[in-house]
Amino acid sequence: PSSSNDMDRAQRITEQLSSLGLNFDASTGSVVPGDGVDVDSLPSSVAMNGAADGQGRFYASDEFEAILSQCDKLTSSPAADEKRPFAESYSAREKLEEARVNIETKRCLAMLDGATPRETLQEAQGQVARLEYRLGSIALSCEEGSLKALDHLVGGAMPYFFGTEVASLVEKLGSTGADSPAESASVSLPRPLQTTLPVNEAVDLLNTAGAANANRENFGLSVELLLAADQLYAASSPIKSEALERLHTQTLFYLAQTYGHLGDASNSSLYCAKTTYRQLKFNLSLSRDSHEPSIDPTDTTLDVVDWTRNVMTLASYYVGIGHNLQAEHCLQASSYVAALFQQAGPTAGFDEDSLREVVAQVDKKRADAYLSVLNFCAETVAYRQAGIERGDSSHGNASVKDLVIDYSDVLHCFPKPSDFMSKSPSEIESCLSYDYAKTVFLAANSCLGRALRYYVIDGFVSDHVDLCMKRADAFARLSLLEGDEKRKQAMHLKRVQAIEPIIESGGINEEAYSGLIKTVLHEVGAAYLDMHDLKTARIEGKINRDPSYRMKAVEAKKMNSFAFTSVRYFTHFIKLYFEKEKLPKAFAIGEEATHDLLMVPASGLSVDVDEVLGFLGSHFKIARLLSKIQQDWEGEDMGKKRMVASLDRSCKRFEYVVKLAKQMRSKGPEWEKKLDEGFAQQVELAKEMAKLL
Secondary structure (H helix, E strand, O other): OOOHHHHHHHHHHHHHHHHOOEEEEOOOOEEEEOOOOOHHHOOHHHOOOOOOOOOOOOOOHHHHHHHHHHHHHHHHOOOOOOOOOOHHHHHHHHHHHHHHHHHHHHHHHHHHHOOOOHHHHHHHHHHHHHHHHHHHHHHHHOOOOHHHHHHHHHHHHHHHHOOOOHHHHHHHHOOOOOOOHHHHOOOOOOOOOOOOOOHHHHHHHHHHHHHHHHHOOOHHHHHHHHHHHHHHHHHOOOOOOHHHHHHHHHHHHHHHHHHHHOOOHHHHHHHHHHHHHHHHHHHOOEOOOOOOOOEOHHHOOOOHHHHHHHHHHHHHHHHHOOOHHHHHHHHHHHHHHHHHHHHHHHHHOOOHHHHHHHHHHHHHHHHHHHHHHHHHHHHHHHHHHHOOOOOOOOOOOOOOOOOOOOHHHOOOOOOOOOHHHOOOHHHHHHHOOHHHHHHHHHHHHHHHHHHHHHOOOOOOHHHHHHHHHHHHHHHHHHHOOOOOHHHHHHHHHHHHHHHHHHHHOOOOOOOOOHHHHHHHHHHHHHHHHHHHHHHHHHHHHHHHHOOOOOOOHHHHHHHHHHHHHHHHHHHHHHHOOOOHHHOOOOOOOOOHHHHHHHOOOHHHOOOOHHHHHHHHHHHHHHHHHHOOOOOOOOOOOOOHHHHHHHHHHHHHHHHHHHHHHHHHHOOOHHHHHHHHHHOHHHHHHHHHHHHHO
């Protein structure tokens, strides 16, 4: 028994046997007389719910095949009466049940008398398995409930575990399964009934039983049944029928799903990869032109949209474990196949709009794959600058030199992988340079550009903003590897240009897309803050090299421009945490003098605990920027009043940050923990700056 349902069923059967003076011998899988029981005295009704005559019978092979053929014809026929859609299936079931109880009754009695040859009993067992397979399939098709279907299907599948503990079977089969006879040469099945049960039926039975168990969340038993189907396929004749190939693809598909439900991402991805490979191999027909391959629409049954999405999901998994080569290979295959269908046009039988969307999704996924490598580069630089040993990374353990699955076996003229995606994390670290990172950036930026042509802001707001944010982040990451300050500044300007139009165009409703707007505002504010800090560092560098150097008016104006622009975006970000009716009436984003009106007590704000660090951080950054405003020699007072006023505003903002953080901490333990872990250092700095100013 593998589940509570199996336990209940086993208990019922054991009790029925016991009432008849019989026991079940688990070591042999046989029903035997109990102690002190005279076999001759046993009733003819020894087979529960048995044959009408109490004796039953065995069927010759030809007669049995005729019964199956007649029943298969009934179940595959269209309903003669629309009001009785299952009449033919019910008729078939009656014939199958009659044959089953006859065989079971006769087999049970034959096991007791001990005179029937073992081969005859095994043949009978195989016939029962074929009958149970059909009875279970009928129960499923007639929507009679999965428990009844499971009784039949699991009963039919049990011959494959006859005399073998299920746990030892799983241990023997391992977790990899097999996709070719060579892979499974060392694995022996637990007495498969190959002589009496056609391999197609056996695999379909195990597939159906496995899927039915998975639907009832019996995932452990489901895997056992499906692995048995996998091994049966591998052990069958090297020349396999088209029907068996389809069934094996189904086995792999079910295994991918079931391992996914069990949380085994490694095996789930492995069987998903095998499934998509076989779908490509058996459902895509290509011309043999080595220079310009094309689809043969008359012989192609591949669901290109569904297949491409599955391969993209697979690519995301490989990105997550750092197997960049396999991730790119999956995405290249997706692009390649989608392009073939687009070239074929409507004759290939696909939805053009869905395919265009899929092509854009592939570009998004490819950008994500390339950006993950760029992020790794940027993180490595950050670790080096901080003097920290990187240690093991989440990208570290995958073997990047070998493909788990190679679609180029099916897709001739397949593009070669990018050199930068073929490197392991350790190889990236050893060869890391600006030129390497730039190559990765250009590949990602190209994919983002193509995706943005489809995901326009009018109709795809969330996708459009997400792509723009990724482009801005890519410029920020690349800038970390750039040594020239002017070029670094230019990259941050490109970063701003990627996302600032989203805000300035006013094309997005702030109430409907509040979360997106907050994200963009904070990123634009951070970009201008980075440009301000870069400009400041350049001036400080000049002074360090020449102590007599004095900042030029144009340099002061530029620094102030970056600072005030950053303050404006952070202020706009803060404004979105006010309920409309609580926003000060005099406040206006464009009027700098009104910005300080947003320094209100915590009771007037709508801030969640998950957003408090970003909210307080924006106030802290505003205070910091205001403290750095320079005299720009503008106006009658040469810019002195504005500089002093900014210092005064900075002092008050630092004081407000300290006060607001204290109010936020008093909201509860969760708030207190959040601020202690993520904002304690800023609070101490704010106290020092307020005192200093």
